[in-house]
Amino acid sequence: xxxxxxxxxxxxxxxxxxxxxxxxxxxxxxxxxxxxxxxxxxxxxxxxxxxxxxxxxxxxxxxxxxxxxxxxxxxxxxxxxxxxxxxxxxxxxxxxxxxxxxxxxxxxx
Amino acid sequence: xxxxxxxxxxxxxxxxxxxxxxxxxxxxxxxxxxxxxxxxxxxxxxxxxxxxxxxxxxxxxxxxxxxxxxxxxxxxxxxxxxxxxxxxxxxxxxxxxxxxxxxxxxxxxxxxx
Numbered sequence: 001x002x003x004x005x006x007x008x009x010x011x012x013x014x015x016x017x018x019x020x021x022x023x024x025x026x027x028x029x030x031x032x033x034x035x036x037x038x039x040x041x042x043x044x045x046x047x048x049x050x051x052x053x054x055x056x057x058x059x060x061x062x063x064x065x066x067x068x069x070x071x072x073x074x075x076x077x078x079x080x081x082x083x084x085x086x087x088x089x090x091x092x093x094x095x096x097x098x099x100x101x102x103x104x105x106x107x108x109x
Numbered sequence: 110x111x112x113x114x115x116x117x118x119x120x121x122x123x124x125x126x127x128x129x130x131x132x133x134x135x136x137x138x139x140x141x142x143x144x145x146x147x148x149x150x151x152x153x154x155x156x157x158x159x160x161x162x163x164x165x166x167x168x169x170x171x172x173x174x175x176x177x178x179x180x181x182x183x184x185x186x187x188x189x190x191x192x193x194x195x196x197x198x199x200x201x202x203x204x205x206x207x208x209x210x211x212x213x214x215x216x217x218x219x220x221x222x
Contacts, residue, residue, distance in 0.1 A: 006151075031207070032207070034210060036213075041215075041218075042215055042216075043113070043115075043199055043201075043213035043214050043215045043216050044152070044199070044213045045213070046210050046211075046212060049210060089151065089152060091152075093207065095165055095207075096142070096154055096157060096165040096167075097142070097154065097211060098154065099144070099151050099152035099153075099154075100151055101150065101151035102151050102152075
C-alpha cells in the first residue's frame, strides 16, 4: 500500500525552464511534507518542506505547493539548472516519514 | 556541526551471514531512523529509535533489528542474509519531534552474494 506516490519516474527539462515534480498521498492525517534531492552514491539531502497549514512555501528557486483537498503536492524549480539533475523524493510525515519512489530529473543544456 | 555518519560505507556479505551497520547522528539529535533503498522501491522505512526505544517500525521481517545507545548512536542488524537484502541502507537523524526535518547520512551499500 503506497501511501505516497510519485507517478512520474523521470522528467527531462531544458536548462532555464521550469521543472514541476508531482506527488500524491492518500492519508489525510499527514501534516508535514518534505522534498529531498539525491545524487548517486550519496544520501538524500533535504530541500524544502511545507506544513499542512500552508499551501505554498518558497525558498529561492524552489517552491512547494500543497493542495490538501486533492492530496497533492508539487515542487517547482525555476529556472532549472544542470546541477539540479538528480532523483527527487517527496515525503509525508505522520507518526513516521513515508517516502515516494522518486522522480529522476534531467536538466539538459 | 558534523552530519550523520554511517559505517561501513561498502560491504559484501554471503547469503546466510549477518551484518551490523552503525550510525552516529547529528549532535543533539535523539531520533534515528533507518531506511532501505532498492532500485524502483524508493526509500522503505525500517524503524525509528528515540531515547533508546523503538518508536516506530516498518513492514520488514524480524531478521531486521536495531538498537540505540544512550549517546543516540544506533546500529541495525540483519541476520540470515538473503540476496534480496542487497541495498543501500540509510540512516537519518532528527530532534525527534513531529514535523522535524530528518537529515540523512551517505548510506551503507550492502551487497549479498
